[in-house]
Amino acid sequence: MAKESLNLRLQIAPPISEHRYFPAIIQASKKSPNHELRIRHHNSRKSTTSASRREFRSVEGSILSIKRLLYYVNNGCLETALQLFDKMGKSKTFVWNVMIRGLVDSGLFQEAIEMYYQMRIEGIEADNFTFPFVIKACVGLKEGKNVHSTVIKLGFDLDIYVCNALIVMYAKVGCVEDSERVFERMPVRDLVSWNSMASVYVLVGDGWSSLMCFEKMQRVGVGLDRISCISALGACVLEHRLLSGKEIFCQVLKNGLELDPMIQSSVIDMFGKCGGVDYAERFCDRIAEKNVVVWNSMIGAYAGNKKPFESFACVEMMQDANSYMAPDTVTLINLLPSCSNLRALLQGKTIHGYAFRKGFLSHLVLETALVDMYGKCGRLVLAESVFFRMKTRNLVSWNAMIAAYVQNSKDRGAIETFRDLQLEPYVPDEITFASTLAAYAEIALPKEGEQIHGLICKFGFSLGVYVANALIHMYSKCGDLEAARKIFDRLEFKDLVSWNTIIMAYAIHGSGAYCFRLFSDMINEGHEPNGSTFVSLLSACSITGIVDEGWEFFYSMKRDYGVDPGIEHYGCMLDLLGRAGNLERAKRLIEEMPLEPTSRIWGSLLAASRHHRDITLAELAANHIFSLDGDNTGCYVLLANMYAEVGRWEDVERVRSLMKKQGLKMTSSCSILEHNGRTHKFKNHDRSQSYAVYEALDVLSRKIGENGVHCSSVSKFKPTESLKARGNSPMYHSVRLATCFGLIKTTIGETVLIRKNVRLCEDCHSATKKISLITKREIVVGDSKMYHHFKDGRCSCGDYW
DNA sequence: GTAGGGTTAG
Structure with missing residues (x-):
């Protein structure tokens, strides 16, 4: 069913081959970004015949030439307009105004400003028409202020058109306070003044002020129009206020604005982004003739609400033979997250191919979206190919590439990309740091993590909750629970993620009781727990081994907080039951659960059966894992070790040869x-x-009662084939070598902190406990699941992990 | 014979 509904018209041509399309993209991207403008100029040049050139010379300043100038400017024939302008008499302000407007409309802001100054040099007085154009051309605060002071000097600061232009200009250069000042000082304000103010608040991300503005303009009797509603709908999106959005929608209907295409797309967008995708759908269905923006908004609404199939169906509908509408770049950009959501690589590539064939590439936003899609579909090489071939990149593209490395467990790649980014003229933002910190959390080396924390401070970043949460996570994963706690405590506004992260931090460090205290603090502060909160709590129960509380949390999540247990919660419960040795109950829980068991679920049962040495159950779990996830190396290794422990060497060999057949290699510890x-x-x-x-x-x-081998013999140590087959002696396991190195290199009293890439073996666990007792040192070992704090001959995990 | 505010995108 899934495949059928993905059968897009986009697929008429086959998806392009990975190896063939990239050189072609480079060729395509050589097209000038001003392609369209040039074509227009080229055509206009054709129309400029020698006869009309003669005409230019003879009609200086005539009404005819002014009409012609207007015609060229209105039709975007800027080059011809400029040629005509050069030949004309320029004593009239009007002629200059038209030419400046032409430049502004073509986005040639600097040229427009230069023409304005040229006009002043030639002694032509600017008028009330000149300034709205010139103000629109100001892209910097300094320029804007200069023009504003001339406006005041010439007495145009009371002109309503000029003031309205100033309001927008100040917001665009980042000074919304100046916009407010202009607005406040206006003696008379019209609907456009109010709309300008409401739209600039949306522009700077202040939805609340925009909505206040929208409300006030109606209270003072200015009323509203379609533009007011478009801004108000944008404001609801910013504030994620579905209720306000519905109110604005009522205003839209009351004022008969629902047939306006811009209103239509804004309404759909608002519903889609405020959690009312069903309303978006219903409204969209009622629109008889949808333009491409309306379709794109609906596709985006579906994609943003995890309804990928519906978004694909939408693309097919828009290409219906009777009312065909061609997908544009935004269609594809909106569609790509649906591909990521389904990990539908083929559809992602199809979109990439379509974009290439349609000449949409190179395109900054589309290529960034492709990097994101390939990253999320697990195709890092393709993400890199797109990223490294991009003609222009910005911070968002860099962030997408860093995130792609993190998602594909290439943490060093993420860190290197972050370092490369520092050579670029961009200032990293919260998203950059959060992704990079996630990479450092996986690398889990505290000193390196500290360095990036220092860098965040160096950038003068006021620690927002988003980055702070990433830091808490990074420090806890690096083994520095104290540093994690410090950041949490200093955080003025803690959000739900902050609480979930700190609870998980204490959970992986084995402090269950502390997790429960934090949970009650969180509830007392008025936070509603979500699914992740319960993953943290249930992990704490399983790591600490508190069965009763575990069940209590498991039942209370639905009963008291309305959170449905997900597959991850069942996984935690299985870990907990496994730890308690209740294998029968664990098996029953899998049978009873309303969700399809995943390989992670069977993995929990496998781990439990290993701990309690139940080979039959282990074989059952392993078979399920192999059927779901054939290349699960960990599963093969665990099973082989279990056979080895009971001396079933034939089975060990069988599992190993199976691994070999599949081309799987053991992760070296x-x-x-x-x-x-x-x-x-x-x-x-x-x-x-x-x-x-x-x-x-x-x-x-x-000292710990194991027969040491003299160091001189180490170099001669060569395990025989049979010893290899039976697993190497744990005496020289990496963690013990690291422990000795740490004990030698650090001073008395200092904690030795070690990170391990796989789970700690039972022999080393027992040996490290004894070493901590003999040496009177705290040894902390973080394995792939949790932290073990060894002190005075005991481990924080209570000997279950 | 000129003006102002506005839709979907990583």
Whole structure:
């Protein structure tokens, strides 16, 4: 069914091959961005025959030439207009005004300003018509202020048209306070003045002030028109206020504005972005003739509300033979998130191919959306190809590329891209930092994380809640719970994500009781918990091993807070039951759950059966995993280890050869430790460390009751084939080498912090507990799931992980 | 024979 509804007309031509289309894109992108303008000029040049050139010379300043000038300007024939203007007598302000307007309409702002100054130099007085054009051409505050002072000097500061233009200009250069000042000082305001004020508030993202403006203009009797409603609908989007949006929609109907296409697209957009996609759909269905913007708004509304199939269906409808409307760049941009949502790579590529064939590329926003789509569909190479071939990039494109690396677990790639970005003339924003911090959280090295925290401070970033949450997450994943807590405590406005993140931080560090206290603080502060809150709480229960509270939270999420348990909550409950050894109950929970079990669910059961050495159950879980996720390396390894533990070597060999057949390789275990700004990496049976490390390990091994092998023998250590098959001795596992290195290099009393890429093995867990007792040192080991705090011979995980 | 505010996009 899914495939059928994705059968877009876009697919008439096959999706382009990955290897063939990129060179072609480069060729296509050589087209000038001013292509359209040039064509127009070219055509107009054709019409400028030698006869008409003669005419230019003879009609200086005549009414005929003024009419011609107006004609050229109104039809966008700027070059011809300029030629005519050069030949004309320029004693009249009117002629200059027309020419300045022509330049402004073509977006040639600098040229318009230059012409205005030329006019002044030639002694022509600017009038009340000149300034609205010139003010529109001001793109910088300094220029704007200069023009404004001339306006005052010449006494046009009471002109309503001039003031309205000033209101918009000041907001565009980032000084909305100046817009307000102009508005306040106006002796008379008309509907456009109010609309200008309401629209500039939307422009600067202040929806609330815009809505106040909308309300006040009606109270003072100015009334409203279609433009007022468009701004008000935009304001509702900014404030995410569905109720206000509905009120504006009533005004639209009351004033008979619902047939206006701009109103139609704004209404659909508002409903779509305020959580009323059904209203958007109903309204859209009633529109008999939809233009491309209306279609795009509806496609965007579906895509933004996780209704990808509906958005694809919409694209097919817009291309219906009877009322065909061609998709444009915005259609494709709005459609790409639906591809990401479904991880529908083929449809994503189809859109890419269509864009290329239609000559839509190169296009900054479309290419950025493609980077985003390829990243989310797991095709990092394609995301990179698009990104590196982009003709122009901006901060959003860089952010999309960094996020693509993070989504594909290429954290070093994300960090390198972030470093490259610093060589560009862009100032990173909250999104840049949040994505980069997510990469540092995975790399999990506290010193590196601290450096980026320093950088955020250096950029003078006032710590917004978005970045602060990313920092809390990063510090907790790096093992520095204290730093995470400090940021949380200093955060003035904590949102739900802040609470969920700090609760999860304490959960992965094994402080269940603290999580529950934080949860009650959160409720007392008036926050409504969501699904993620319960993932944090249930994780805390499972990591700490508190079964009763776990069940209580599991039942209360729906009963007390109306949150339906999702697959991730069942996963946490399975971990919890597995920990408690209640394997039968765990199996029953899988059977009872109303959702289709995923490989993560069976993985929980597998982990539990491993811990309780139930091979039959492990085999059952593993079979389910293999059927859902054939290349799950972890599952093969876990099963092989279980067989090895009970000496079933034939089964070990069988699993290993299965892995080999599938081309799967075991993730080699390693431990990482930071010291003096350097990162030290240890592999199992690593022979490259210093003599002192092996010596310390030998001494400690003897003390904890394991037979140490003398360091000199380490270099000769060569596991036999049978030993390889049976798993290497844990005596020289990476975590122990890292621990010894840490103990030697740090001072007495200092905590040794180690990161491990895979789960800690039972032997090393037990050995590290003993080492913490003998050396009287706290050793913290973060594995792929949680942190183990070893102190005085005990571990914070209570020996279950 | 000239003016002002406005729709969908990463």
